[in-house]
Amino acid sequence: MGESQEILFARNLKKVRDLAKEQENCVSEQQVRDSFAGLNLSESQLQMVFDYLKKHKVGIGEPADLDEYLSEAEMDYLEEYKKELAQTQEVNGGEKEAVILSAMAGERAAQSRLIHLYLPQVVEISRLYAGQGVFLEDLIGEGNVALSLGVTMLGCLENAGEAEGMLIKMVMDAMESCIAENVRQQDKDKKVLARVNKVADRARELARDLNRKVTVEELSTETGMSIKEITDAMRMSGFAIEDLQ
Template structure:
């Protein structure tokens, strides 16, 4: 596959995910095949596409079972949280539109009521993002914060029917940002751990040769690592690198 083909494939895959997202995370097999028609993918390549979509909670032909992506702890939390939400009032489409219009006009009571009306939808949206490194409760929390902000921003809309799309998008964006930030933090933690382990290993090897703890200066001279990198590793380990002087 040439470079242009690779770029086209990546762009098409992104478009397919966006289409599925607009269709409640579900897409038909025909839509997938039509999207990739220009690339003339083999059955094996299409099968890989379908596997990719499933891993990203996108159903092909029928919705995926989102509960498969939940841990036992998340399922228990979800059941309890849904019990709390069950006492919230239910309204018809006409009354809901009236609440939205009042919220768009800046009425605080209507905005608060709208938050309660959309809390169950935040729960359903959170299930789409489960299994990506963030506990369901945290996703719901981020979604609820976005919802609370969103209801105060509806005044920029022209029609009430645009409100749900705006609120859902804000909730989804908040959850996606939460997942991205968590992934970055985990990557940072892995790099920190790797640096600490590297310094600890080199210190252990040198201490074994010298039959005593080693200094930062000795370790730097022996390994070529900077003294700053070694001291940073000492600090990040909580000064627990036992073969280095100045640590526990």
């Protein structure tokens, strides 16, 4: 697959995932095949696409079972949270549109009401992002913050029909950003741990040779590591590297 095809493949894959989000996280097999028709993929390559989508909780032909991605603790939390939300009064389409129009006009009571109307949808959206390293409660929290901000921004829309799409997108973007930040933090933590382990290992080796704890200067001279690298590692470990004094 040439570079241009790889770019097109990635673009089409994103379009399929975006389409799934618009269809309760579900696409038909034919929609997938149509999306990749221009790339002349083999059946085995298409099967890889289907496997990828299923791995990312996109149902093929029918919605995926999202609960299987939840831990027992998350299931318990979800059950209790849903009980709280059950007290939220439902509204019909006309009443909901009236609330949206009032929220668009800047009425705070309507904005607050709209937040409560969409809280159950935030829960359902959070299940799409479960199992990616962020606890469900945190995802819901991020979604609720985005929802609270979103209802204050509806005045920029031309009609009430655009409101739901805007709010749902903001909630999804917030959860995706939360997951991305968690991944970045994990990568950072891994790099920090690797640096600390490197210094600790070298200090242990030298201390074993000298039969005593070693100084930063000695470790730097013997290993070629800079004093800053060593002291940074000491600080990041909370000065817990046993063989350094």
